[in-house]
Amino acid sequence: MEMLCTLRSATEAQRAALLQAPERLEDFLDDDEDFGDPKGATFVELDIGEAWHGLQYLLTGTPWEGAAPLDFLVRGGEDVGDIPSDEGTARIFTPAQVKALSTALQKVSEDTLRRRYDPARMQAQDIYPGTWEEPEEDVDPLEELVSYFEELQKFVATVAKRGDALLVHIG
Template sequence: MEMLCTLRSATEGQREALLKAPEHLEDFLDDEEDFGDTEGTRFLELDIGETWHGLQYLMTGSAWEGAAPLDFLVRGGEDVGHIPSDEGTARIFTPAQVKPLAAALQALSPNTLRSRFDAGKLQQLDIYPGLWDEPPDDADPLEELLSYFEELRRFVGQVAQRGHALLVHIG
């Protein structure tokens, strides 16, 4: 089963609604009409696919831990629950938690990420998806990760600028 990561902005009302009724998580993720939004603000969404674990490692130097707030792809926030249809989980970060995250991502140099990339080490640590030392002929895994990092940095910055919460779903 593929494990893909989607990040989505949420208004404070949506965040509270999800925490009160986590059974609506799948509806929130599938809803193109801004589930439960009474503020009329269009949501933001970013799909980073299978790169989430590689990004976690490059941002923190750890597969499953690391210092907050840069460990946000695998830890932190408040647990919203899981989605039975994909066995995924979701965590949500308050707007107050998103602001320092956006600042930390801005401060993180792509050169730091480059220096942490070692395909053999990622393979040894079983960093998902586990194809680091045998990438497809036409793909450069480091460049793909750096490209997704730039998208992630921009996205979290936009969420912070709007004063929204951030939902991280891996499933």
């Protein structure tokens, strides 16, 4: 089973609604734009696919740990719950946490990511998807991760500027 990561903005009303009724998480993820917000606020979303664990490693130097807020792909925020249909989980971050994350991401340099990239070590530490030493043909895993990182920086900056919360779903 693939483990894919999607990040989605949520208004404060939507964040509160998700925490009150976690069983409705799937509805929220299924593009129900009116979910928990009487104004029908639109959301922004970023799909980083299988790159989430590689990004976690490049941002923190660890597979499952690291310092907040850069460990946000695998830790932190408030647990919203599990999604039975895809065996996934979701966590949500407050607007203040998103602003701190945006600031932290802007301080990470591409050089830092490139220095931390070590396919053999990533393979040994079982960084998902586990194909670091045997990448697909015509795909440079490092360049793909750097590209996703740049998208992630822009996305989180947009969510922070909107004053929204951030939902991280891996499933």
